[in-house]
Amino acid sequence: MSFPVSTKQGQVVVAGRIADVVISDFGTHLFMCISHYQKLGSLFLVTKETVSSGNSPHTYAIRTLLGSDNEMLQVLARAIAELVYNTAPATPPSLLLALALQELSPTHLKELISALDEFDISSTWHQSVN
Numbered sequence: 001m002s003f004p005v006s007t008k009q010g011q012v013v014v015a016g017r018i019a020d021v022v023i024s025d026f027g028t029h030l031f032m033c034i035s036h037y038q039k040l041g042s043l044f045l046v047t048k049e050t051v052s053s054g055n056s057p058h059t060y061a062i063r064t065l066l067g068s069d070n071e072m073l074q075v076l077a078r079a080i081a082e083l084v085y086n087t088a089p090a091t092p093p094s095l096l097l098a099l100a101l102q103e104l105s106p107t108h109l110k111e112l113i114s115a116l117d118e119f120d121i122s123s124t125w126h127q128s129v130n
Contacts, residue, residue, distance in 0.1 A: 011119025012115035015103040019112075023121060030084065032121075033098040036113070042067030046081040047093065058085075072104040079113050087122040 003077055007027040011018045017036055024031045035041055043066040049059050060081045077097055085097055101108070 005068070008119075008121075010119055012112065012119060013110045014101060014112045014115065015105075017102060021100065021116070021119060029096055030094045031086075032080065032084070034080075034116075035098070036102045037102035038101045039100050040066075040067075042069065042073055042098070043099045044073070044077045044099070046077055046095040046097055048081070048085055058111075065070050065120040073099060076101075076104060076109050078111070079109060080116065083113055083116055084121055087117075 010021050010025045012021055012034075013019070014033075014034075014036070019034055019036050022031075022033045023124075033040060042064065045063045045065055047061045049061055051057060051059050060078050062077050062081075073097060076099060080093055080097060
């Protein structure tokens with residue numbers, strides 16, 4: 001019998017340093033950890049919400065559960081959520097996101113999103129479990 005949680009592990013390069021990435025699909029929730037320090041760091045709960053008016057059909061509610069909360073972490077969490085929800089074959093109700101990165105700048109944010117896009121997050125989603 002295999003472990004009932006689909007998990008993918010790997011590494012991406014951000015700010016010239018290797019960051020560990022772990023993504024686990026619990027069926028109703030997706031857990032993602034990106035860390036330079038082999039620790040969880042700040043923990044965020046991201047939920048996708050539908051908007052009835054405006055240009056965008058949805059928005060993201062981001063709640064800090066643990067750790068530091070600053071504007072750049074919020075922007076990064078929102079960008080990762082956008083990537084996850086756009087690449088997923090199905091949408092989970094929430095994304096639990098752990099971030100422990102050495103440097104955060106707009107350049108590093110773009111670098112991380114590009115690396116995660118190549119990481120193929122969607123291969124983690126809803127794999128059959130026996």
